[in-house]
């Protein structure tokens with residue numbers, strides 16, 4: 045079995061000329077060494093090149109080629125799609141179905157025999173016999189998801205349960221996307237599953253979103269809030285390259301330690317420093333009277349005012365306040381925090397509050413130790429305001 049990756053055009057010529065591969069291809073002197081399986085991590089655009097395909101054809105037709113790249117299906121968790129199908133029954137606009145990319149874009153399998161685009165949980169058996177076992181591959185069965193929801197007792201019970209489950213699945217995949225104008229997005233926090241969530245939520249429009257993403261805000265240095273950042277930066281760069289557009293650095297607002305973390309990553313793995321302009325959270329803190337907020341504007345999103353608020357969580361943790369000069373809305377995102385008066389003052393009269401409330405009401409001790417809010421606290425303070433906003437929103441959607 046061979047596992048190969050030719051990451052870019054630069055490597056193609058030396059890759060296909062590498063003599064060591066001959067031992068495993070059709071012209072091998074020892075036929076017992078011929079590869080039964082080649083796993084290709086090679087990206088789609090390199091796979092399509094005639095040179096690479098000619099290299100693949102040097103293997104006999106008995107060799108299986110398993111392609112594992114960005115063209116693979118985005119369906120990697122039944123639970124996420126199942127919940128969305130069930131919530132969709134409650135409100136199709138608010139809970140629109142996720143993109144379930146199951147078709148394969150490239151047509152390489154028609155040109156090279158025994159070529160398969162990998163699916164989640166698909167197996168390749170080496171012993172006692174060689175071959176793909178497709179029975180274990182993950183498949184979505186929307187009819188069954190819907191049937192299960194329909195059998196549930198009572199609408200309210202179902203709603204409560206599903207809301208809890210979707211929170212449970214989202215807990216380690218934190219991100220919020222704000223579309224601030226027709227062509228401008230802000231990403232607030234970036235947990236490790238962020239890129240996958242973007243693919244599922246936006247499908248083929250993910251490229252447009254990343255291209256027009258002007259600001260990323262990282263609230264604090266816990267892994268579930270920043271581990272997906274490098275993937276987002278790299279994917280965004282890839283799209284600029286693909287569309288042959290001049291790269292525009294993204295504005296990255298984050299804690300001081302994030303700058304250090306990216307510096308270490310660039311020194312030890314790959315250089316990503318050229319992909320962003322860093323702004324420290326603390327440099328955007330609002331003053332007591334919120335005057336500084338009216339100065340915090342960026343060239344990449346001139347209509348927006350952006351301020352940060354220190355919150356009660358870990359060192360250098362911040363919430364963010366974004367307001368629009370022209371449309372007069374104001375958004376507050378808390379990040380992880382205990383109840384925080386500074387955020388209450390700065391967020392007064394906001395149009396939308398996105399408030400972290402990780403712990404259930406009965407986990408008071410754990411919430412205090414980990415400096416999180418419980419679900420009851422933001423609810424108590426903001427129940428009436430949120431109710432009004434939701435009613436307005438639902439009325440607008442209804443009409």
Ligand SMILES: [Zn+2]
Pocket residue numbers: 264266357380
């Ligand atoms: Zn945290």
